[in-house]
Amino acid sequence: MKSKNLSRVPAFILMVFLALQLVPQQLLAQSNPEQNVTAVLWFQRSAEYRALCYQAFNLAELRIKEYLPKLDREKHPVVIFDIDETLLDNSPQEALNIAEGKSYSPEAWTAWTEKASAEAVPGAVEFVRFLAQNEIEPIYLSNRMGAEGTMTLLNLQNCNFPYADRNHLYLKSDTSSKEFRRSMIEKQHEVVMLVGDNLSDFDMVFEDRSVNFGYKTVDSLRADIGRKFIILPNPMYGDWTKPLTGDRKSWLKK
Numbered sequence: 001m002k003s004k005n006l007s008r009v010p011a012f013i014l015m016v017f018l019a020l021q022l023v024p025q026q027l028l029a030q031s032n033p034e035q036n037v038t039a040v041l042w043f044q045r046s047a048e049y050r051a052l053c054y055q056a057f058n059l060a061e062l063r064i065k066e067y068l069p070k071l072d073r074e075k076h077p078v079v080i081f082d083i084d085e086t087l088l089d090n091s092p093q094e095a096l097n098i099a100e101g102k103s104y105s106p107e108a109w110t111a112w113t114e115k116a117s118a119e120a121v122p123g124a125v126e127f128v129r130f131l132a133q134n135e136i137e138p139i140y141l142s143n144r145m146g147a148e149g150t151m152t153l154l155n156l157q158n159c160n161f162p163y164a165d166r167n168h169l170y171l172k173s174d175t176s177s178k179e180f181r182r183s184m185i186e187k188q189h190e191v192v193m194l195v196g197d198n199l200s201d202f203d204m205v206f207e208d209r210s211v212n213f214g215y216k217t218v219d220s221l222r223a224d225i226g227r228k229f230i231i232l233p234n235p236m237y238g239d240w241t242k243p244l245t246g247d248r249k250s251w252l253k254k
């Protein structure tokens, strides 16, 4: 019966439905750019956002000072950083999308990264430079595409991030999951800390948000947060939007 009913569905509707399954859920959640106004305003205009960034990097520095005497220098200690909304502030592009009434598009994103003009997240440059002074190298692990490498490095250099070179940059080649690239880095280094705005920047266990919005996973790894994992605030986009499809009323706590 099922296949018989399916055959009555016009082919083009079926194609649209199938195409929608291929669209990242993050994009679906942002399909109306107006929905992002409050998030971008908070990111760009709240002193609270700025304070939270300082809080994250102050805590990170405190932890590193604790770890310094115990580090095995022969293992080449590193800190892994995500780039977007962790070190570089791309909110001007989010704001432009709202102003133009457009959703995210790879073309608009590439046009933005080609400018290499993103400003640093508050406190980020100082923290990475503090690491360098203590002979801990940063690894820049991003889901920007390989073709964006040159301008990404230029942007990091413009902001005075140290070690902004090809040897310290791991970009996306095929999969968005950072797990394989993290494992490659771990083979060569002792990873002292990971810094990101998305929990998936830390470990692949955070990629699945289908059960309880991922809360249980966070609870189970609570002891690592603020120690091995340092998280930056980002209300504009992220894996947290993955479960947000369907009935809006079901998302909201009252």
Ligand SMILES: [Mg+2]
Residues within 6 Å of the ligand: 082, 083, 084, 085, 086, 196, 197, 198
């Ligand atoms: Mg990010």
